[in-house]
Amino acid sequence: MSQLIEAEAVRPVRAASAAPGKKPLKSSRERVFWSFLAPALVLYTLLFVLPSFFGLWVSLTKWAGPGSEMSWRGFQNYLSLMGNEAFLRSFVNTLVLAVVSGALVFGVTFLSMMVLRQLKGRSFIRSVVFLPVIISPIAVGAAIGFLLNPDGVVNRLLGFLGFAPIGFLGPDTVFACIIAGVVWSASGLYIALMLSAMDAIPETLYESAVLCGASKWQQFRFITLPLSWDVFAVASVLWVVNSLKTFEIVIAFTTGGAVGVPPLQARTVAVQQYNSVVVSGGVPDLGAGAAMGVVVTLLTIVLIVLVRKITAREQVELA
Structure with a gap:
């Protein structure tokens, strides 16, 4: 004891x-x-x-x-932006580009995931579709402008086939052409990200789904998308950040890469900011340019929070 x-x-x-x-x-x-x-x-x-x-x-x-x-001007720069038609138009263009181009990019990405899952040579195809990502946006914009200008390759081909030329660079169509160029140049990155997530999914799940009679759409909806959702959430945030900074492709597409002012219908906030600071034709106004940058930063934060809430789901784990 x-x-x-x-x-x-x-x-x-x-x-x-x-x-x-x-x-x-x-x-x-x-x-x-x-x-x-x-x-x-x-x-x-x-x-x-x-x-x-x-x-x-x-x-x-x-x-x-x-x-x-x-x-010192206080909030006068911000109040001036609210009455600036060029800024308001560029702000709306930026939102439209982010939403519409984002829907098209991820639509192409999801379609690629369904088509390429069982396709032989998938690694090679992934490398090919990723190629536009590593090309300079200036080169992409200049190439698109070269193809679609009034005397460009596309209109010459249409004339050779007996069709009337199309005004791709007109005020009603120029922004749609820019969106198409953004989708073409950006889709490869998100396809590569989502395909990498899909590669980690066990093939036995798809084999079981086939035995149960599931279609390719059902396999994508109930297997591929839930098990790659975390990567999709990250890719969505990356898209928001990148799309709101669209600049080079617009400059090269509408001005051929030369110093100039793109038409109002084609401007994004980044282009309008560049115009107010560099090529305004008068005294540069860095205060107004900085105010535009702050507005875009706030917009980025709001959209990221919104995207994170939309994509928030419980993580799906394999038993």
Whole structure:
């Protein structure tokens, strides 16, 4: 009995003596952790966080750029945007491009997933459809403009076949042509992402579905899409971020890559921002350009939150 009491008395002492030994180990791990993380945090702060706050400050001023005087305007830049027809039109164009092009891109992606799942040479096809992604948007826009201009290849071919030429670059059709170019150049990335997610799905699930008489659409709906939904959610966020920054393809398509002002029907917010700062024909207004950037940032945040809510589902796991 006395030995038992003595053992119970000694046990807390040993536990107490062992506990302090964990603190140096934990602190050493924290030092190693912060030694790796701190340089990245410093660079991120210097290159992204501080410039973002500086851009927010500039949006509240009137400034023509380095070397000129910066004067305070408050929210006047934002109020001016609300009455600026060019900005409002470009804002609507940006939303339309994000929604319509996004629907077409993921429609093409889902169709590709259904068609390519059992197709031989799927890896080669995936590489081919990914090729437009690595081509410069300037080159894509210039090529589309070359094909569709009034004296371009398409209209010459139509004339050779006896048809009247089509005004692809007219005010009623130019933006539709831009959307088509964006879909063609961007679809490869999302097809590659979704096909990679589909490759991780066990083939036995599809074999069981075939034995049960499931069609290809049913296989996609009840197997492929639920088990690749997490990748689709991430791809949707990537699309929102990328689509709201559409710039190069519009510039190259409508101006041939030269410095100029694209027609109002074809402008996105990024193009209008470029126009107000670089090719406005007068004194550059960096304050208005920064205000447009802040509006697009807020729009991006809202759309990302909305997309995340729409795509939020419980994760499907294989038993």
